[in-house]
Amino acid sequence: MSSVATNLSASRLLAVALPIVVILLALPQFIGIYQTELLTYGLTFAIAALGFNLLLGYTGLLSFGHSAYFGMGAYTVAFIGRDLNIHSMELCILGGLFSTFLISALFGYVCVRHTRIFFGILTLALSQVLWSLAFKFFWVTGGTDGIRVARNSITLLGGLIDFKGSGSYQRFVYSYYYYVLALFVIATVVMWVIAHSPFGKALQAIRDNETRARFVGIRVRRYRWFAFVISGLFTGLAGILWVPLNGLTTPDILYWPFSGEIIFMTVLGGFRTFTGPIVGAIAFNYLKVYAVASSQYWQLVLGGVLMALVILLPTGIVGTLPRLFGKLRRS
Amino acid sequence: MDILVIQLLNSIFYAAVLFLIAAGLSLIYGVMRIVNLAHGSFYAVGAYVSAWAVGSVFGAAATGSWQLAGQLLLLPIGAIAVAALGALIEPTLLRPLYNRPEEYILLITFGMLMVLEDGMKLLFGGTPLSAGTIMDAMGSFHIGGLLYPAYNLVVIGVGVLAVIGLWWFIYRTRFGVILRATSQDRRMASALGLNVGSVYVKAFAIGCFMAGLGGAVVVPAQAAVLGMGIDALVLAFVVTVIGGLGSLEGALIGALIVSFVRTAGIQFFAEIELAVLYLIAAAVLIVRPTGLFGKG
Numbered sequence: 335m336s337s338v339a340t341n342l343s344a345s346r347l348l349a350v351a352l353p354i355v356v357i358l359l360a361l362p363q364f365i366g367i368y369q370t371e372l373l374t375y376g377l378t379f380a381i382a383a384l385g386f387n388l389l390l391g392y393t394g395l396l397s398f399g400h401s402a403y404f405g406m407g408a409y410t411v412a413f414i415g416r417d418l419n420i421h422s423m424e425l426c427i428l429g430g431l432f433s434t435f436l437i438s439a440l441f442g443y444v445c446v447r448h449t450r451i452f453f454g455i456l457t458l459a460l461s462q463v464l465w466s467l468a469f470k471f472f473w474v475t476g477g478t479d480g481i482r483v484a485r486n487s488i489t490l491l492g493g494l495i496d497f498k499g500s501g502s503y504q505r506f507v508y509s510y511y512y513y514v515l516a517l518f519v520i521a522t523v524v525m526w527v528i529a530h531s532p533f534g535k536a537l538q539a540i541r542d543n544e545t546r547a548r549f550v551g552i553r554v555r556r557y558r559w560f561a562f563v564i565s566g567l568f569t570g571l572a573g574i575l576w577v578p579l580n581g582l583t584t585p586d587i588l589y590w591p592f593s594g595e596i597i598f599m600t601v602l603g604g605f606r607t608f609t610g611p612i613v614g615a616i617a618f619n620y621l622k623v624y625a626v627a628s629s630q631y632w633q634l635v636l637g638g639v640l641m642a643l644v645i646l647l648p649t650g651i652v653g654t655l656p657r658l659f660g661k662l663r664r665s
Numbered sequence: 666m667d668i669l670v671i672q673l674l675n676s677i678f679y680a681a682v683l684f685l686i687a688a689g690l691s692l693i694y695g696v697m698r699i700v701n702l703a704h705g706s707f708y709a710v711g712a713y714v715s716a717w718a719v720g721s722v723f724g725a726a727a728t729g730s731w732q733l734a735g736q737l738l739l740l741p742i743g744a745i746a747v748a749a750l751g752a753l754i755e756p757t758l759l760r761p762l763y764n765r766p767e768e769y770i771l772l773i774t775f776g777m778l779m780v781l782e783d784g785m786k787l788l789f790g791g792t793p794l795s796a797g798t799i800m801d802a803m804g805s806f807h808i809g810g811l812l813y814p815a816y817n818l819v820v821i822g823v824g825v826l827a828v829i830g831l832w833w834f835i836y837r838t839r840f841g842v843i844l845r846a847t848s849q850d851r852r853m854a855s856a857l858g859l860n861v862g863s864v865y866v867k868a869f870a871i872g873c874f875m876a877g878l879g880g881a882v883v884v885p886a887q888a889a890v891l892g893m894g895i896d897a898l899v900l901a902f903v904v905t906v907i908g909g910l911g912s913l914e915g916a917l918i919g920a921l922i923v924s925f926v927r928t929a930g931i932q933f934f935a936e937i938e939l940a941v942l943y944l945i946a947a948a949v950l951i952v953r954p955t956g957l958f959g960k961g
Contacts, residue, residue: 390768396768396771398771444947444951447951447954448950448954450767451700451767451771451910452950452954454700454771455700455902455906455950456947456950456951458899458902459902459903459906459943459946459947459950460943460947462899462939462943463940463943463944463947466937466938466939466940466943467937467940469939470935470936470937470938470939470940471936590899591778591895594702594775594778597772597775598772598775601772630786631783631786631787632783633779633780633782633783634779634780634783634784634787636779637775637776637777637778637779637780637781637782637783638776638780639776640772640773640775640776640779641758641773641776641777641780644762644769644772644773644776645758645761645762645773648765648769
């Protein structure tokens, strides 16, 4: 019975997701290079928010330290490029995921002993250990200058695509867009499978009632730990993909306000739904870029939006739109 | 030896400022169960407003020794302004969210932080604001062969007064009893006829006042700069986590530990000074999540 329901919702999801993927595939033909680059940023953040939401939306744990995993991925790519002189993106991804796995397994093991506000503060404190190390060990990390990751030295698909010679910027933006899009689709599918697997259901049971979940026989702490590591890996992948796009990694992405931005994205889209974080991350990226471009007081604008969102639209964009449509249809 | 005395005084100076910020954060958490991410920004607002008041026409009106007295009296304006801001924010922005999951309160205080950080840039500009004239006017005194600014002793004095004052206020006054009752059981306090809403406004305003006072007393020694609130918040978190969220004694012990470790860290292990602080906080959370002085 339940497998039938899952198949049904899977086919429905496919019916919604396929047109979106087709649109995303065709979009660079119409929107120009700058918009394509912006959308690539949005897709990387979407992967981060998707991972973050496995903890917040599905497990009920609010992490205030996800900058740590994003930054860990980003810095690993920078180290691999600078110190090992390896520029193959696939190797960078493997290396970055490995280091993110280690750090999120370690931090997660410590953090899942607590819930609620103590969980949040513990994740915050541990992420700030990484930040202060990146900030102070300038002979390793470049300090506030960060580490440059040159776009034209990166190669994709095991060296098939490189960006040497003329027009490298254009070629990079378009190739990299499809590269990130492919990984985004894979990440989304993987996360969808995780969220709808028995494991995902167990996480939701823990979120809704920890005691009852324990009585059913779920090993609560271990499940939370697994969710933490998966969540960290997704956010780490986002950090890995973000670095070549940005061309530079600085301690800012390890500082705790960046964790706040990841939370912001997720709440903007709505953390009670699967697609919310994706919509939220892409929307947040546009919101931030246009706020920064139009005013030097962009934080004021974003902070105001966040406060209005929390008070007026607590279910986020994805949670609110269907209700709005429903109201329109009825009237 | 002289250096040791000066470093000791420096740590106590630093502990006094940290205590002011952390005690406010802890008080708000203890009574209202709110982790206020904008608390560091309140501290920064206090610093900016005080520096502005001292540097403005009122501050420059008098001359001679009257000028110093006048400027010292103008310093607390920052704290009062922040308390007023807090009294405005609690009923309008926080109260609608008390019935929702606690994540929303955390988020709205993060929004407040963003707005306040840029609001300060908008009002006071990007250049640092200083009230250094007070520090200069008070001069310095000799410790052995070294000079130490006399104003730092004022800050230490304010810190000691704040510890005694807060302790007296919470454990010896009627309002203190009401505050503790509300923090222990909000619904029971309400059932016994206490106006919980008004207790909350007052508690939040007092917590904000402490943060503003921290900013006000620090600004003659260190100029108010953008971003100071965000840095201060994380340190205040470390203090309250070590001492125990919601505990006054904890805020005091935590502030002393953090400032001594920091002073020693800058002297001996400058690279990992901050990392060590966060690791201490994490270690305390692992062993005793409620902190050294937390209840439960």
